[in-house]
Structure formats: C-alpha cells, structure tokens
Amino acid sequence: MARAREKPVTARPPAAGVTLWRRIADDLERAIAAGDIAAGEKLPGETEIAARFGVNRHTVRRAIAELAGRGLVRAARGSGTFVEGGRLAYPISARTRFSEIVGTAGREAGGRLVASRLEPADGAIARRLKIPKGTPVVRLDFVRSANGVPLSAGTTWLPAARAPDAAKIYEATGSITRVLAAAGISDYRRYSTRVTAAVADAIDAARLDLSPGRPLLVVESVDVTPDGKPITTSTGRFAADRVELMVEN
C-alpha cells in the first residue's frame, strides 16, 4: 500500500499509471519553465524536496536524474542542483575568439590543457592547413569552460615551425591568441567553419561533465593570417545544451 504517510503537499490526483518520480520530475520541470526557479538558481535540497512531496530521497533523485539527463539542471556534489542557464550565444564571425566571446557574455573564460604533443599532419589536417602531409604539427587538446562549466572539448593544430613551444606558452597564458602572438602573428581571422552534430559518448560525457547521449555541436574551423595563409585549425565538440552558435550576415 505504501501510502500510509501523512499527505503529499501537491494536491493532485493520483494520476494512475504514472510513476511517482515521473510526477515529481514534471512538477519540477513546470516550476522551472514557469520561472519559479530562475536559470542559475539552486533547487531545494534533495531531502527538502523529498519531505515536501512526502517521498523517499531516492525517488527525488530519480526525478532529478531525469531532468539532468535532459540537460535542464546540473547537480554539483556538495553545493546543490542548479537550473541550467540559457545557452551562451557564440557568434561565428571573422573575429571569433573564445575568451572574448565568453568575456563579453559576462562569464569567466577558462581553458585547461589536457594533452599536447608533436605529430605529423595527417591528410585531413594537412589539407586544412595547406601544408604537405606529414609536416610536423603541434597538437593541443583542451577543455574550455565558462564560469567553470565546460563548454567544449577540442583539439587545435598548428604547424610546429610556426610555434615550436606552443604548449608551454599556452600553459602559461591560457590563450591561443598569446601563443600566436609569441610566434610573431599579431592578428588572425576565422576563414571557414563547418558545423555538424553528434551525440556524446562516455569520453565526451566525462570531459564536458554531461550525460552520455546528450547532443553536441561539432565545429571544425580554420584560422588564417590577415594575408590569408592558414595558421591554425581546430575541431571542437560543444555541449549543445550550453552553447548556441550564431551567424550574422
């Protein structure tokens, strides 16, 4: 029977055939959609929600897991569960710089270098950079974030001859722009951008702190010097729940 409890606060019909956790998830979703809990705000604690609905904490967790799986909220151990904010508008233009874009949006840009190494350019990279296949290139793998929330995981390649110690400089400054500046390239611009989508696998999920199965924007870009010579190319996987690419014509 299981319902010899005091009384749930939600005066709603039993809704036959709908599980408890589902009803709680719907209630929370409605509260979020209605703006009762604004973007960025913290949800009540699990125990509090459980008490309010008169259910076990596990049931609340199941409901929250559902919302988290859909990217509506994000749980952070030790601090709480937060409503995901609106997507960060990420303009794609000739002058596309990660840190500038994030900064303009009033958030703090972060970049963590995951790995770096020297490797010969494979066919695809060589074609993008217009260099002979096999030319040594520096490869930088990193995760970029705004206010500590990971936005994208990706790789940037640049010819090793241009910037032999790119990794070191990036680690010190946290900026690709600075790496290029140190290599004597004071300015550059976005030449081409190709966009597709994918679904996060376990690796993406771990890097971007989201659940597997969530959508990703896959962005492949080439940057050139002011006189049109390719200087870097990147492939990035963006959490689509957190970013929105914008093209203005």
Add this chain to the structure above:
Amino acid sequence: MARAREKPVTARPPAAGVTLWRRIADDLERAIAAGDIAAGEKLPGETEIAARFGVNRHTVRRAIAELAGRGLVRAARGSGTFVEGGRLAYPISARTRFSEIVGTAGREAGGRLVASRLEPADGAIARRLKIPKGTPVVRLDFVRSANGVPLSAGTTWLPAARAPDAAKIYEATGSITRVLAAAGISDYRRYSTRVTAAVADAIDAARLDLSPGRPLLVVESVDVTPDGKPITTSTGRFAADRVELMVEN
C-alpha cells in the same frame, strides 16, 4: 529472447524497439558519417559484416538495402558495396536558399508540405519577425529532401498580411522564394542564423526517416527584405548525419 547468440561485437545498449537490421544500418551509417569508411570506399563483404555483428547475412542485406534506398551506398553485384557522397555541404550566407544549395550539390531538391495554418504569433515568433505579439502569421510545416532523402523537418512563419495564401502557392510551386515573389518580394536575404543541436525523438525520427537518438542540427533563421525588414523566420531540424553547415568569412 532472441539473444541466444554468441555476442555482438558492438557493445551498445539493446535500444529497445529498434530492429536488428535497423541498428546495423545505423552503425554502418555512423561509420560512414565518421569517415571510418570514406566516400568511394568499399564496405566489408556482407558475410564479413554478418560475422562481425553475429547475425545472419540476410539481416545485413536488409540493413544495406536501407542505406542503398537512402542513397548512402551503392551495391554493385560482383564487386561490392560502395559509399556514395558524404554529408551535403550546406553554406550559411546572406543568400541561403534550400533548393539552390541542393541543386548546386548535384542533387534534386524536394519539399513536402506537411501542414499549414493561420495562427497568432507567439512571443518568440513575434520577436523574430519584429511584429506585435498576436499578429496573424501563416505557418508552413514541411520536410525537405535531396534525391528523396529527407534532410530537414521544419516550420516557416510569415506575416499573414504579406502572403495570405502562402500555403496554396507553396503547394503549387514547392518554393518559398516563389511564395514571396507572389507577394511582391522579389529578393530577400538571410539576416541571422542560430544553430544548436538536439537528439531525435520519435517524431523527428518518423519525419526524417532515421532512428531516435540520432543527432540533429537545430537551425533558427530570420530572412529580411533588401531594406532589412524581417519577412520570414524558420526553425529547422536537420539530420546531422546527412548535412554539414558551412560558414565562410
């Protein structure tokens, strides 16, 4: 029970409600989309694929027939099955026209009007078209395809005052450009484009002929007259496996 087999090599969840051949077709499609098998390359033999998945060759044939039907691969008796073209490159520019883009790629553009009706503009549409909320707008839902393969399912809105019988004209001509021409708008250009990603639900899957869970590109755009007045706005869901958006600066 159906799983008294040895063990499929693909360690993927059962994906309830999806037939075996469909899953194999998706796996092959993904491998092709990811470039594991490049355009023009030959697929492994049917018997080899069957062995790898631990299924009967007939099941593989059914999967390949599906891909062939969608134009992704081409089977040639006696020599093998070959991958056709890759993703359709879809440039986003001031002059973005579906039929032109598909035509330039050497494929035949198709558009099927799924539904149309007159409705008051909600907040989001009103903002995009810069009209008062509640203004009557014509809403056209359609599925667009190339060589019979669905590429996108979406909706276009335009102020009813501009083109009262938009649906009729679209049905006759199959072109939004013609609809606008009939309304006295000889030219228009893309003003803004916003791109995010999503995961296909059952409805998307049915409309775009793909399986639920596959990635989609969600494109929201506004077109304006040459003097900058918003004239149409659209939201489209593109099968990311078949399309690649391109931005050139």
Add this chain to the structure above:
DNA sequence: ACTTATTTGTTCGTATGTATG
C-alpha cells in the same frame, strides 16, 4: 588551517507492483 554542517553520490538491503511466458 581547521572544524563543522550541508549537500550530492554510492552502496547495501527490503518490499511491492507489473509484465511475460
């Protein structure tokens, strides 16, 4: 620097309802 309280995450166990063959 340290402690304490709070909050989510994880792992046991138990019981029950439901669908399947």
Add this chain to the structure above:
DNA sequence: ACATACATACGAACAAATAAG
C-alpha cells in the same frame, strides 16, 4: 496458477565535495 524478471519505492548508512564559520 506459477515462476521469473524488472522497475519502482523505501530505508539506512557512509563517502566525497563544498561552503561557512
């Protein structure tokens, strides 16, 4: 009617991260 499998729901305890004093 029965056995089995699975998802749901509850309970208790502890681990781990975070925030506050």
